[in-house]
Amino acid sequence: xxxxxxxLLLAVLLTFVAAKHRGxxxxxxxxxxxxxxxxxxxxxxxxxLDLDLTVDFNAQVLRGSVTHTLLHRTADTEFIVDTNFLxxxxxxxxxxxxxxxxxxxxxxxxxxxxTVGPKTNRVRIDYHTSTAAVGLHWLKAQETRSRAxxxxxxxxxxxxxxxxxxxxxxxxxxxxxxxxxxxPTNEMALMSATGxxxxxxxxxxxxxxxxxxxxxxxxxxxxxxxxxxxxxxxTGVYAEPALIDDTQxxxxxxxxxxxxxxxxxxxxxxxxxxxxxxxKYPGGMENPELNFIGQDAITGNHPAVLVPSGLVAHELSHxxxxxxxxxxxxxxxxxxxxxxxxxxxxxxxxxxxxxxxGYALITDRQALDNFLALKIAPRLTVLHRAAFxxxxxxxxxxxxxxxxxxxxxTLEDEMGRTAFDAFIAHYMASHPFHWVDDVSFRDxxxxxxxxxxxLLVDDWIYGSxxxxxxxxxxxxxxxxxxxxxxxxxxxxxxxxxxxxxxWTYFDFGQFVVKINDVVVPRMSxxxxxxxxxxxxxxxxxxxxxxxxxxxANSKALLDRYLSIGKxxxxxxxxxxxxxxxxxxxxxxxFGKVLNVYDxxxxxxxxxxxxxxxxxx
Numbered sequence: 194x195x196x197x198x199x200x201l202l203l204a205v206l207l208t209f210v211a212a213k214h215r216g217x218x219x220x221x222x223x224x225x226x227x228x229x230x231x232x233x234x235x236x237x238x239x240x241x242l243d244l245d246l247t248v249d250f251n252a253q254v255l256r257g258s259v260t261h262t263l264l265h266r267t268a269d270t271e272f273i274v275d276t277n278f279l280x281x282x283x284x285x286x287x288x289x290x291x292x293x294x295x296x297x298x299x300x301x302x303x304x305x306x307x308t309v310g311p312k313t314n315r316v317r318i319d320y321h322t323s324t325a326a327v328g329l330h331w332l333k334a335q336e337t338r339s340r341a342x343x344x345x346x347x348x349x350x351x352x353x354x355x356x357x358x359x360x361x362x363x364x365x366x367x368x369x370x371x372x373x374x375x376x377p378t379n380e381m382a383l384m385s386a387t388g389x390x391x392x393x394x395x396x397x398x399x400x401x402x403x404x405x406x407x408x409x410x411x412x413x414x415x416x417x418x419x420x421x422x423x424x425x426x427x428t429g430v431y432a433e434p435a436l437i438d439d440t441q442x443x444x445x446x447x448x449x450x451x452x453x454x455x456x457x458x459x460x461x462x463x464x465x466x467x468x469x470x471x472x473k474y475p476g477g478m479e480n481p482e483l484n485f486i487g488q489d490a491i492t493g494n495h496p497a498v499l500v501p502s503g504l505v506a507h508e509l510s511h512x513x514x515x516x517x518x519x520x521x522x523x524x525x526x527x528x529x530x531x532x533x534x535x536x537x538x539x540x541x542x543x544x545x546x547x548x549x550x551g552y553a554l555i556t557d558r559q560a561l562d563n564f565l566a567l568k569i570a571p572r573l574t575v576l577h578r579a580a581f582x583x584x585x586x587x588x589x590x591x592x593x594x595x596x597x598x599x600x601x602x603t604l605e606d607e608m609g610r611t612a613f614d615a616f617i618a619h620y621m622a623s624h625p626f627h628w629v630d631d632v633s634f635r636d637x638x639x640x641x642x643x644x645x646x647x648l649l650v651d652d653w654i655y656g657s658x659x660x661x662x663x664x665x666x667x668x669x670x671x672x673x674x675x676x677x678x679x680x681x682x683x684x685x686x687x688x689x690x691x692x693x694x695x696w697t698y699f700d701f702g703q704f705v706v707k708i709n710d711v712v713v714p715r716m717s718x719x720x721x722x723x724x725x726x727x728x729x730x731x732x733x734x735x736x737x738x739x740x741x742x743x744x745a746n747s748k749a750l751l752d753r754y755l756s757i758g759k760x761x762x763x764x765x766x767x768x769x770x771x772x773x774x775x776x777x778x779x780x781x782x783f784g785k786v787l788n789v790y791d792x793x794x795x796x797x798x799x800x801x802x803x804x805x806x807x808x809x
Contacts, residue, residue, distance in 0.1 A: 231304035232361035244372035275355035275362040277302030328353030337472040344417035346471040354409040367406035385413040385480035413480035431469040453543035479511030493729035510536035521628035523587035524578035531597015571657035612643035679707035688722035702732040740768040758789035770801040
């Protein structure tokens with residue numbers, strides 16, 4: 194799963210040392226075998242799934258069946274799917290019992306080998322998940338924002354779909370699917386499909402259909418007490434009742450954002466672009482028809498000037514790069530993430546927010562420079578990973594995101610935007626609802642009329658580090674204006690006299706970052722001028738300053754904010770854990786509010802503050 198921006202890594206160097214032009218060895222045409230799947234799609238391929246699942250919150254399992262429609266590419270008598278801690282009860286082939294067995298094992302699961310005939314059309318697997326299903330996240334009622342009913346959401350990327358559906362769990366296999374989901378009363382089921390409801394159904398039965406072929410990791414499910422708000426002809430938002438008003442207000446840019454994306458990339462490839470905000474969901478995920486976005490993206494501040502969300506722009510960009518076209522194997526993850534990172538800034542720019550696009554580009558370039566300055570093993574700085582060694586897993590790093598982004602930005606600058614956009618349009622038209630790899634991308638650009646050797650395409654894809662022609666990113670206008678006022682504040686200008694006209698919540702957040710080391714002694718002055726402590730969601734660095742201050746006003750703020758259970762409060766708990774006074778305060782508060790946090794966050798907080806009490 195991914196957020197719009199990766200956290201900037203340790204800033205060792207801010208000066209970039211360009212890699213010299215060098216010859217690189219091109220790989221063979223065939224992609225490497227998917228080492229993360231034990232299935233056999235090159236022989237017998239699943240093309241469609243029919244799911245029928247019942248949600249059991251008490252046992253925290255799904256029960257039901259999946260029926261695969263098969264395409265026979267050879268005369269093989271085995272249909273092999275991936276599983277991980279699934280409890281298979283019965284399997285039939287075209288309605289008749291058939292032998293099956295588990296074969297082999299890997300850190301991410303086992304192969305389920307099913308005997309089929311050369312003309313077997315449908316295979317049905319009856320099963321239930323286990324509490325060890327890594328792709329399912331179950332929340333108790335008190336862990337949700339509404340505190341009323343339990344909730345569930347799935348997270349499949351890269352290879353966790355197999356923990357709740359037995360299927361061919363590799364991104365080069367695409368399936369359509371239909372699903373029926375049975376939920377408890379007063380809960381709503383939503384999926385990455387058409388047919389998402391706009392109200393809770395009294396019988397708890399929901400039907401879905403995904404008519405476009407998608408890879409397994411994009412099959413998504415969430416169940417909770419949701420409400421829906423329409424945002425336009427093709428857009429809307431789902432959130433818990435306690436959050437729906439704030440969500441509707443802060444996501445009102447959605448129709449404009451979708452229009453901006455279509456002006457750049459062409460028609461949206463699916464029917465609707467809706468967002469759901471599952472409780473305790475971290476970051477964002479590009480599930481088609483229904484992007485999953487973390488609730489922490491909703492501040493509740495109701496800002497007068499709304500900033501288009503870079504996180505949402507990133508996930509929307511995946512509709513074309515990741516959903517419409519998908520990397521064939523995880524060794525080319527940059528074809529998903531690098532493209533989405535680049536196009537998020539293009540969307541922000543097209544929405545009339547060039548300052549935010551410029552800020553994103555410069556901070557992304559800094560993130561890449563800082564990462565490379567850490568002297569990571571060269572093979573881990575290559576866009577196209579030749580292989581995964583030992584127990585290595587697909588890695589969502591700065592290389593896939595920011596190096597991929599800077600490659601595209603370099604192509605744009607050197608080809609010219611018009612020629613670059615024409616090339617991308619041809620690339621998309623050549624691979625709709627299909628996998629892509631390094632060679633398909635390379636072949637497209639090598640044969641483009643605007644191609645020339647100086648683009649250093651091979652150096653970018655197959656070489657380590659950053660090539661010598663990397664795009665030069667201009668200074669950020671946003672950082673410049675915020676930095677000027679931060680310098681004035683440091684020089685003695687009163688907070689009330691600073692020039693902050695037209696500033697957004699984002700500007701103020703960056704301002705607090707830039708004055709972080711002098712915030713604590715001037716908190717009352719800053720609060721009087723800007724009212725940070727009164728905001729439902731103050732800037733995180735303001736909260737960190739409150740954790741260092743721990744005066745009466747700061748404790749009142751932290752008592753309120755840390756009782757919500759937000760995932761993004763982890764940095765505040767970490768700050769509290771750095772001093773004896775902070776740990777004492779944090780231990781008392783955490784003992785009162787720990788049940789509103791999800792289990793993963795609870796354990797992390799426990800480590801940060803040295804909490805000695807029982808943590809469920």
